[in-house]
Amino acid sequence: MLGITEVSVALIVFLLIVQFLKLQWTRRRLPPGPTPLPIIGNLWLLDFKLQREDLLKLTNIYGNIYTVWMGQTPVIVLNGYKAVKEGLLSHSEEISGRPLTPFYRDLMGEKGIFLTSGHTWKQQRRIGMTFLKSLALGKKSLEHRIQEETRHLVEVFASQKGKPFDPHTHIVHAVANVICAVVFGHRFSSEDDSFNRLIKAIYFVIFFQATIWGRMYDAFPWLMYHLPGPHQKVFVYNDFMHNLVKNEGRGHEERWKEDDPQDLIDFYLAQITKDDPTSTFNEENMVQTVVDLLLGGTETTTITLCWALLYMLQYPDIQEKVQKELETVLEPSQLIYYEDRKKLPYTNAVIHEILRYSNITAVGAPRQCVKDTTVLGFPIEKGTIVLPNLHSAVYDSEYWETPWKFNPSHFLDSDGNFVNNEAFLPFSAGHRVCLGEQMARTELFIFFVNLLRAFTFQLPEGVKEVNPDYILGAVLQPQPYKLQVVPR
Numbered sequence: 271m272l273g274i275t276e277v278s279v280a281l282i283v284f285l286l287i288v289q290f291l292k293l294q295w296t297r298r299r300l301p302p303g304p305t306p307l308p309i310i311g312n313l314w315l316l317d318f319k320l321q322r323e324d325l326l327k328l329t330n331i332y333g334n335i336y337t338v339w340m341g342q343t344p345v346i347v348l349n350g351y352k353a354v355k356e357g358l359l360s361h362s363e364e365i366s367g368r369p370l371t372p373f374y375r376d377l378m379g380e381k382g383i384f385l386t387s388g389h390t391w392k393q394q395r396r397i398g399m400t401f402l403k404s405l406a407l408g409k410k411s412l413e414h415r416i417q418e419e420t421r422h423l424v425e426v427f428a429s430q431k432g433k434p435f436d437p438h439t440h441i442v443h444a445v446a447n448v449i450c451a452v453v454f455g456h457r458f459s460s461e462d463d464s465f466n467r468l469i470k471a472i473y474f475v476i477f478f479q480a481t482i483w484g485r486m487y488d489a490f491p492w493l494m495y496h497l498p499g500p501h502q503k504v505f506v507y508n509d510f511m512h513n514l515v516k517n518e519g520r521g522h523e524e525r526w527k528e529d530d531p532q533d534l535i536d537f538y539l540a541q542i543t544k545d546d547p548t549s550t551f552n553e554e555n556m557v558q559t560v561v562d563l564l565l566g567g568t569e570t571t572t573i574t575l576c577w578a579l580l581y582m583l584q585y586p587d588i589q590e591k592v593q594k595e596l597e598t599v600l601e602p603s604q605l606i607y608y609e610d611r612k613k614l615p616y617t618n619a620v621i622h623e624i625l626r627y628s629n630i631t632a633v634g635a636p637r638q639c640v641k642d643t644t645v646l647g648f649p650i651e652k653g654t655i656v657l658p659n660l661h662s663a664v665y666d667s668e669y670w671e672t673p674w675k676f677n678p679s680h681f682l683d684s685d686g687n688f689v690n691n692e693a694f695l696p697f698s699a700g701h702r703v704c705l706g707e708q709m710a711r712t713e714l715f716i717f718f719v720n721l722l723r724a725f726t727f728q729l730p731e732g733v734k735e736v737n738p739d740y741i742l743g744a745v746l747q748p749q750p751y752k753l754q755v756v757p758r
Contacts, residue, residue: 300344301648303337304328311339318485321742322633322661325349329662335646341489345636345655348645349662351669351693357637357645357658362700365645366391367638369655372491373479373501377508382558383705384566387640390550394559397551398705401537405452405709413607415451416713419444420606420720427725427755434730434752437579441717442469442572448713449567453560454518455533468514471507472568478504480743511564515557534560567706570630571713573745577628578621578718580748581676582727584736588678589727592617593758596723606719608712614719615688619681621714625696626664627676630746634660634698660695669693725755 297306304312316324316338325347328336334353337344348357357365367387370380380386383394405412423444427437446469447457458465478484478501487494487501494501515535522535531537538559541551582589595616600606611618637656642649650656665673669691670680683689697704704710721727729736730752740746 296344297337299649299651300337301335301346301646302332303339304332306339306344309341311341311343313339313341319480319742320633320657322629322659325633325659326662335648343655345657346645346648346650348656348658351663351666351695353646354658354660354663354695355692355699357656358695358698358700361643361645364641364643365637365639365650365656366701367640368702369636369638371479371488373484373487376491376495377475377505378558378561381555382562384562387638389548390555393550394555395705397538397541398534398559398563401531401534402452402706402709404537412448412452412709412712413716416448416716417605419447419451419457420717422447423717424720424724427721428757430755432754432756434754436750436752438572438576438750441575442568444717445572445575445713446472446564446568449564451533452567452709453515453534453563455522455536464514467507467510468564469568471511472565474504474507475511476565476569476745477743511561512557515560515564516553518560519553519556534563563706566704567709569745571710573630573747574625574628574710574714575717576748577630578624578714579721579727579753580736580738580751581624581627582722583729583751583753584738585676586728588620588676589722592620592722593726596719600719600723606716606723608715610719611688611715615682615686616678617719617722618688618715619678621718622681622690622694623676623678624718625714626670626680626694628746629661629664629696631696631698632661632742632746634658635702637702658698660698663693663695666693724758726758728754728756730754 297303304315306312307314320338320340325338326349328338328347329349334349335346336349337346339345348354368385368391370385374385378385380390383391383398386394402412423440426440443460443465446465450465450468451457458468460466479488481500483494483500519535519539522533522539526536526539531540535556538551538556541549542553542556544551582592595614599613600610611621634657637658639650639652639654639656642652644650645656664670667673670693671677672680680691681688681694697707697710731754733752736751737749739749741749
């Protein structure tokens with residue numbers, strides 16, 4: 271007679287074999303890829319996270335479209351500009367969904383812009399795009415708001431009196447105040463407790479899922495939801511953000527004028543009042559849409575500017591060439607506008623190379639098929655998750671002369687004129703291209719030009735070189751560093 275232990279082991283082994291065979295049967299309909307194991311899929315092969323280096327290695331084995339299994343979920347990865355273009359542009363409508371992980375489902379639900387699909391996403395995205403386009407007009411235009419924060423940032427940098435300092439905190443205050451002015455209609459003092467807590471909340475929400483705790487939550491959501499741990503802190507921060515937006519919204523309702531919107535909340539309130547039975551414009555979606563813009567418009571631009579200054583420390587010759595161009599073209603007291611980039615081809619090329627080389631979104635955000643389609647000859651069923659690997663596009667050796675080197679000449683012709691490159695996709699492409707792309711481009715240009723015009727950036731005394739390694743997360747951060755500024 272077999273004991274209970276032997277029977278249990280035999281049953282477990284039998285179930286694992288059945289699961290393994292089921293996975294092999296399912297794989298027949300998918301692009302090739304490494305053999306998945308029961309329960310964990312290919313997670314062991316990927317060190318339990320999606321890193322661009324690991325995805326690149328798999329490309330060498332399986333080609334430009336392959337399948338990896340994140341546990342029991344297949345993810346189809348597109349690699350290289352041609353494959354990414356096929357998915358994001360040629361099949362933009364079919365691959366326009368957004369998969370919702372258990373963590374983000376419990377944190378935010380299917381509301382707002384970033385984590386919704388279908389009708390809700392289309393309506394929320396449309397109002398966001400319409401509003402952001404309207405920021406080009408009036409005395410409180412986007413550029414004037416950025417110029418105001420640039421002035422504050424330059425003053426703060428100058429106040430360091432040549433002492434070494436970490437620029438991150440000062441940059442994030444400036445960038446966060448730009449988006450706060452856009453959504454709330456006002457900026458915050460850097461000493462404001464709510465403002466500093468908001469910045470902490472944005473950081474925790476963005477970076478949590480890339481931690482081991484975030485991955486554990488997605489693997490065991492019901493259990494983790496009821497257990498103590500860092501994830502509970504993220505929920506508290508998320509509640510704080512939502513309550514802050516709700517309170518701002520109530521203040522707007524008291525002084526709101528439909529024909530004179532001053533910010534996103536004003537603009538959204540006008541949509542809520544309209545009588546449309548198909549409308550998804552309500553307070554919950556308004557709050558989450560504002561939170562989405564706060565999340566999307568703060569850390570990404572901040573981290574890109576931190577990389578920008580790091581590269582200026584690493585490549586002082588490039589910094590000097592930018593400054594010489596600025597001196598030649600711009601008047602000392604001239605206000606900087608985004609339109610000025612056309613007169614500054616080298617500076618514009620450097621900013622584009624910063625975006626390409628840092629590639630802070632790593633592999634990019636996953637998509638989900640909303641209808642059956644075929645990509646590169648492989649049928650992909652509705653509901654399948656697709657990962658267009660943006661890193662593989664901006665580092666594709668077919669389109670970039672020296673992809674693994676920081677080289678502004680990637681965006682210059684033989685006469686020194688600025689030229690774009692079709693494989694330049696740091697903001698993604700297609701239906702789900704970054705909503706705030708134009709805003710981010712404008713911020714990066716105005717902040718960068720003003721900082722390089724005001725200061726020369728140097729390594730602190732005794733520091734010989736920068737650390738080019740990144741910290742893995744939802745956004746790839748540079749290692750913490752300090753710099754010195756020399757007024758020009």
